[in-house]
Amino acid sequence: DAKTTQPPSMDCAEGRAANLPCNHSTISGNEYVYWYRQIHSQGPQYIIHGLKNNETNEMASLIITEDRKSSTLILPHATLRDTAVYYCIVRIYGGATNKLIFGTGTLLAVQP
Amino acid sequence: DADVTQTPRNRITKTGKRIMLECSQTKGHDRMYWYRQDPGLGLRLIYYSFDVKDINKGEISDGYSVSRQAQAKFSLSLESAIPNQTALYFCATSDPRLTGTQDRRSTDTQYFGPGTRLTVL
Numbered sequence: 001d002a003k004t005t006q007p008p009s010m011d012c013a014e015g016r017a018a019n020l021p022c023n024h025s026t027i028s029g030n031e032y033v034y035w036y037r038q039i040h041s042q043g044p045q046y047i048i049h050g051l052k053n054n055e056t057n058e059m060a061s062l063i064i065t066e067d068r069k070s071s072t073l074i075l076p077h078a079t080l081r082d083t084a085v086y087y088c089i090v091r092i093y094g095g096a097t098n099k100l101i102f103g104t105g106t107l108l109a110v111q112p
Numbered sequence: 113d114a115d116v117t118q119t120p121r122n123r124i125t126k127t128g129k130r131i132m133l134e135c136s137q138t139k140g141h142d143r144m145y146w147y148r149q150d151p152g153l154g155l156r157l158i159y160y161s162f163d164v165k166d167i168n169k170g171e172i173s174d175g176y177s178v179s180r181q182a183q184a185k186f187s188l189s190l191e192s193a194i195p196n197q198t199a200l201y202f203c204a205t206s207d208p209r210l211t212g213t214q215d216r217r218s219t220d221t222q223y224f225g226p227g228t229r230l231t232v233l
Contacts, residue, residue, distance in 0.1 A: 105154075
């Protein structure tokens with residue numbers, strides 16, 4: 001599975017959009033980009049995933065660059081409850097283990 | 113996710129004791145996983161099971177064993193607990209069925225339980 005690089009921490013004002021970047025320059029054509037978040041010691045929560053097209057759901061939007069070497073998770077109107085560690089993960093569907101490789105993620109602090 | 117439950121939520125035990133952590137799910141997923149999380153190391157896969165008759169070791173299975181009693185239940189055992197097994201343990205489930213559009217045809221998204229905090233003294 002490709003490795004990802006994320007900034008260790010970011011701040012965002014409540015009500016503003018939070019844009020969390022992720023670099024995955026070694027991603028291969030059959031690897032998906034997944035985003036999870038973990039609110040202090042709780043179980044990781046699935047947010048969104050995509051292959052090459054941009055995706056949007058009720059939680060967030062995922063923007064993947066045309067070369068697929070980076071992506072951005074967008075929380076359109078951040079709230080205090082969005083304070084969490086956000087993990088960007090790339091993986092092949094159908095691999096031997098289907099395991100998720102979690103890096104150290106980005107700690108997003110939403111400020112009032 | 114309330115569909116995935118773990119018991120106990122917290123446990124303190126002593127070195128050498130046998131411990132069982134249990135995971136139950138009502139999502140109807142065939143695939144289940146056990147991870148552990150240590151500070152600064154992210155989550156690491158211990159064991160996984162793609163169906164009731166399938167058990168596989170993950171990257172850190174030494175010192176652990178599992179039992180898949182039914183589709184909905186996957187237990188993790190520490191036969192003889194040691195202090196470096198102190199960690200947060202998470203169970204997860206997934207479903208590999210096809211969905212949606214070309215780009216999203218393969219989900220197999222993993223959904224996690226609330227975790228068990230285990231301390232081995």
